[in-house]
Amino acid sequence: MNFFQGLGRKVLDTLGAWGHGAVFFLELIAAVPASLRRFGLVIGQIHAIGNRSLVIIVASGLSVGFVLALQMYYALVTYGAAESLGLIVNLSLVRELGPVVTALLFAGRAGTSLTAEIGLMKAGEQIAAMELMAIDPRARVLAPRFLAGIISMPLLAALFSAVGILGAYVVAVGLIGIDAGNFWSIQQSGVDVWRDVGNGVVKSAVFGVICTAVALYQGFETEATPEGVAYATTRTVVTASLGVLAMDFILTAWMFSTP
Amino acid sequence: MNKRSIEIFVGLFVALGAVAVLFLALKAANLGSFSGGGDTYTLTAKFDNIGGLKARAPIRAAGVTVGRITGISLDAVTYQGLVSMEVNKGIVFPRDTSAKILTAGLLGDQYIGLEAGGDPENLQGGDVITRTQSAVVLENLIGQFLFSKAADGGSDKSE
Numbered sequence: 001m002n003f004f005q006g007l008g009r010k011v012l013d014t015l016g017a018w019g020h021g022a023v024f025f026l027e028l029i030a031a032v033p034a035s036l037r038r039f040g041l042v043i044g045q046i047h048a049i050g051n052r053s054l055v056i057i058v059a060s061g062l063s064v065g066f067v068l069a070l071q072m073y074y075a076l077v078t079y080g081a082a083e084s085l086g087l088i089v090n091l092s093l094v095r096e097l098g099p100v101v102t103a104l105l106f107a108g109r110a111g112t113s114l115t116a117e118i119g120l121m122k123a124g125e126q127i128a129a130m131e132l133m134a135i136d137p138r139a140r141v142l143a144p145r146f147l148a149g150i151i152s153m154p155l156l157a158a159l160f161s162a163v164g165i166l167g168a169y170v171v172a173v174g175l176i177g178i179d180a181g182n183f184w185s186i187q188q189s190g191v192d193v194w195r196d197v198g199n200g201v202v203k204s205a206v207f208g209v210i211c212t213a214v215a216l217y218q219g220f221e222t223e224a225t226p227e228g229v230a231y232a233t234t235r236t237v238v239t240a241s242l243g244v245l246a247m248d249f250i251l252t253a254w255m256f257s258t259p
Numbered sequence: 260m261n262k263r264s265i266e267i268f269v270g271l272f273v274a275l276g277a278v279a280v281l282f283l284a285l286k287a288a289n290l291g292s293f294s295g296g297g298d299t300y301t302l303t304a305k306f307d308n309i310g311g312l313k314a315r316a317p318i319r320a321a322g323v324t325v326g327r328i329t330g331i332s333l334d335a336v337t338y339q340g341l342v343s344m345e346v347n348k349g350i351v352f353p354r355d356t357s358a359k360i361l362t363a364g365l366l367g368d369q370y371i372g373l374e375a376g377g378d379p380e381n382l383q384g385g386d387v388i389t390r391t392q393s394a395v396v397l398e399n400l401i402g403q404f405l406f407s408k409a410a411d412g413g414s415d416k417s418e
Binding site: 040043044046047050051054090094151152154155156158159161162163165184187188189191192193196197200201 | 262265266268269271272273275276277278279280282283284286287288289315317
């Protein structure tokens with residue numbers, strides 16, 4: 001009987017947590033229109049989570065571009081196909097690596113700071129104080145951050161891909177000696193604006209929703225203690241990363257199912 | 260930091276992101292080169308076998324890209340492959356132009372090569388190219404080769 005009770009409790013707890021998260025997500029979306037009316041708050045948050053993630057995104061994009069070009073070259077040159085280096089780097093960055101790596105970095109760089117910030121606001125009872133003053137903390141605190149995350153993520157992912165391709169250009173043309181015209185023309189003939197670049201942007205927007213919503217949820221539902229905030233910050237990174245990877249598989253299967 | 264400088268930095272960030280998207284679209288994808296703009300007219304051609312031809316493969320005349328394949332379907336009556344293509348408006352071909360399915364390099368992608376004929380009248384939008392040459396299917400070639408080898412071997416023994 002104890003076994004069944006344990007199982008039942010586990011299932012109910014899990015379902016309850018999912019339901020709690022879903023309700024939080026719907027409330028968050030419902031609060032977005034209110035934050036649109038005070039767009040200044042959103043701009044401040046874009047500065048906090050978008051601008052301040054720029055350096056790490058650009059640096060990672062550049063190094064991923066360098067390394068991808070070098071490694072692909074070693075593999076491709078065996079088949080005499082080194083000329084298609086640009087296409088491979090471009091497609092893997094625009095379709096997969098750009099959105100996914102950016103989202104993972106974003107969860108680590110911006111997600112954690114969101115969780116810690118809101119968690120500390122909760123620990124300092126600022127959120128409770130807002131509620132006392134009849135200010136909805138979802139509209140005042142959460143929604144601007146949510147919106148800023150959704151706006152920042154596609155921009156950061158596009159920057160990551162663009163910088164990565166430029167990095168690959170430096171390696172391919174400068175270091176390896178692939179013809180520059182060929183490097184660009186093979187990309188222009190093989191990469192479709194809507195199918196590849198457009199889907200990459202859609203992907204990164206979805207990842208932005210996942211990362212920001214998870215971070216806000218963990219911060220808002222944290223236990224109001226130092227340990228609770230620390231634990232919630234860790235959970236933000238783990239949950240957001242796993243969510244992004246799972247969602248990436250689903251989106252890839254859906255977007256690129258036809259060759 | 261005051262409000263003004265925050266807004267300036269956010270504006271820079273958004274502009275940078277927009278430049279990145281534009282770079283991806285124009286320099287690193289096909290929006291700048293083809294499909295996006297330019298007037299085109301549609302031609303269709305029927306092939307006995309289209310091989311590995313794919314939609315969006317290029318149409319070339321004398322090696323110069325003049326258009327793209329827009330769709331491939333099967334003609335249910337003749338069981339031929341029906342390839343529709345759009346060709347740049349400025350380029351006209353005579354009525355007796357022939358279409359061949361060619362391969363770029365030994366194992367490269369397949370494309371359609373157009374060879375202009377000598378007819379004084381030109382193809383109009385919606386016309387069908389009647390002179391076509393199918394794709395070379397490697398298995399058929401090998402089959403023919405083996406068959407002719409076997410035939411040679413048989414005749415050698417009979418002599």
